[in-house]
């Protein structure tokens with residue numbers, strides 16, 4: 001499989017190069033040159049396959065030429081070492097819980113897959129790779145954990161001081177060894193700017209082999225397709241003729257993009273819902289046909305506070321910019337903070353099911369848009385414990401697990417590029 005830029009420039013490269021480069025030379029995102037179809041008898045028998053066999057069948061064509069069968073199997077076995085269960089919540093609605101990985105958010109799957117690919121690709125090099133990543137919380141913890149003790153890789157995480165939850169900070173800073181966290185005097189955007197500047201710094205790049213574990217990397221995007229296959233496998237017997245609809249709490253639209261690719265491979269999901277908080281750029285785009293990026297606004301579901309979702313560019317590419325065909329496959333919904341809190345309360349009372357703020361946005365979107373002939377699944381993208389402050393606002397009885405921050409490894413830095421470069425060299 002070859003990869004090319006969404007802003008076509010005749011650069012066709014391998015999966016390996018796409019993973020190492022992260023970003024294309026012309027500012028676009030890498031996409032596979034084609035989306036392979038899986039024969040329909042695979043879906044007819046899907047219950048009889050092991051998850052690892054499903055994962056292998058789905059991802060094999062995408063890594064062909066860069067990983068052989070044995071390598072892919074071993075990377076998948078290390079990536080998927082936790083449960084991804086479908087849990088019924090109320091009539092015709094179930095949760096797909098993606099938070100049973102080591103850092104309790106769905107980003108574990110992509111981060112683990114990418115780290116192992118990169119370590120494999122770097123095995124013949126004598127130079128260590130340095131991964132730099134900016135985070136507002138979940139990405140940093142997933143990347144830290146995913147790359148922990150991975151040979152040949154050092155990780156530098158930048159997070160905005162005082163703006164991540166105690167639990168997230170603990171997950172990023174407690175590991176040590178090859179993982180180094182920096183708390184920056186500034187915002188997430190400041191962290192992001194430092195990372196981008198370093199990645200584009202020719203001088204620095206002659207000294208260091210730098211890469212990013214940003215969510216735009218194809219090695220983080222592609223394994224996210226697997227959730228949807230696993231969900232279908234578990235739900236198939238309960239669908240009873242109803243169409244399957246999946247609601248995806250969305251920020252950068254990576255998860256929903258992976259779902260759309262899975263659908264195009266033949267997975268029988270009728271429709272996706274991109275469930276947004278008030279950061280509604282994509283929602284507005286679907287309604288008006290105009291894509292206008294915005295400045296992000298802080299909400300209770302802060303992992304989705306994105307004003308210019310990066311994967312919009314991939315969706316636009318896959319559908320040739322045709323709004324009507326995008327709308328056939330994906331609808332969007334916009335849920336504000338007040339409705340999010342109320343949904344957490346109501347779901348607890350009526351179903352005895354604890355939603356996290358992101359899952360609450362996903363479930364409420366489903367309740368608003370689901371039709372009688374449909375069965376809905378929403379993704380529970382993070383464990384409620386990761387967002388304890390919000391949870392306590394919604395549920396007075398919510399008990400926060402305290403994180404012991406005393407063994408943490410972090411360096412405090414001013415928002416200053418030279419100081420940052422000194423630290424990573």
Ligand SMILES: *Cc1c(COP(=O)(O)O)cnc(C)c1O
Pocket residue numbers: 105106107138139215249250251252253254255256303304358381382
């Ligand atoms: C990252 C994240 C999202 C948003 O996912 P995208 O792929 O960026 O749309 C949703 N929920 C949680 C908990 C996240 O960490």
